[in-house]
Amino acid sequence: NAGVTQTPKFQVLKTGQSMTLQCAQDMNHNSMYWYRQDPGMGLRLIYYSASEGTTDKGEVPNGYNVSRLNKREFSLRLESAAPSQTSVYFCASSSSDYNEQFFGPGTRLTVL
Amino acid sequence: EDQVTQSPEALRLQEGESSSLNCSYTVSGLRGLFWYRQDPGKGPEFLFTLYSAGEEKEKERLKATLTKKESFLHITAPKPEDSATYLCAVKRYSSASKIIFGSGTRLSIRP
Numbered sequence A: 001n002a003g004v005t006q007t008p009k010f011q012v013l014k015t016g017q018s019m020t021l022q023c024a025q026d027m028n029h030n031s032m033y034w035y036r037q038d039p040g041m042g043l044r045l046i047y048y049s050a051s052e053g054t055t056d057k058g059e060v061p062n063g064y065n066v067s068r069l070n071k072r073e074f075s076l077r078l079e080s081a082a083p084s085q086t087s088v089y090f091c092a093s094s095s096s097d098y099n100e101q102f103f104g105p106g107t108r109l110t111v112l
Numbered sequence B: 001e002d003q004v005t006q007s008p009e010a011l012r013l014q015e016g017e018s019s020s021l022n023c024s025y026t027v028s029g030l031r032g033l034f035w036y037r038q039d040p041g042k043g044p045e046f047l048f049t050l051y052s053a054g055e056e057k058e059k060e061r062l063k064a065t066l067t068k069k070e071s072f073l074h075i076t077a078p079k080p081e082d083s084a085t086y087l088c089a090v091k092r093y094s095s096a097s098k099i100i101f102g103s104g105t106r107l108s109i110r111p
Helices: none
Strands: A004-007 A010-013 A019-025 A031-038 A042-049 A064-068 A074-078 A087-094 A107-111 B003-007 B010-014 B019-026 B030-038 B045-050 B056-059 B062-066 B070-075 B084-092 B105-110
Touching (some): A019 A031, A031 A064, A042 A064, B045 B062, B070 B084
Parallel strands (some): A010 A107
Antiparallel strands (some): A004 A019, A031 A042, B030 B084
């Protein structure tokens, strides 16, 4: 079991460029999440998908979109990157919305 | 407002020196409290879930306890490989997927 995988591991973008962060899990989990982690701010929820076919906004959704492609995959898209989106992005999954979450290794994104 | 506060922000111990990390929370209708370990450059690694006051869970040198207002992560005779940031998070019944994370305690164990 690979658990939760994320690609890419590192990315540098220029302001205004777009990109998609990919996440996949092989634990047959129903719920998936996207977080960002910034120094002094802790982990903040961007979007989540409680089950396949549903997505909802979290605490900081502005500037992002998501797609729950199937039960395994949940992608995060930045349509027009801004320097404020420089952060470390983590994907997580859980068997249900109330259970513990398991995290991927993260994507380190820099927007110049 | 739901809140999670971890203390201390940083803790340096000598190898073998036992101590405790604190996680204080204010949340109505606690569904669960989670402890994670995070190594530099990696994602958080799940350690424990606690559901009700009085509950305790152990894993190697770590033991987590829960009261109605706080949780403690006790570390007994730590080793240098226990150095990491330890995160606490809470979830309440009606939060619709939102887990509130504390800012973490950076633990450093000197050989």
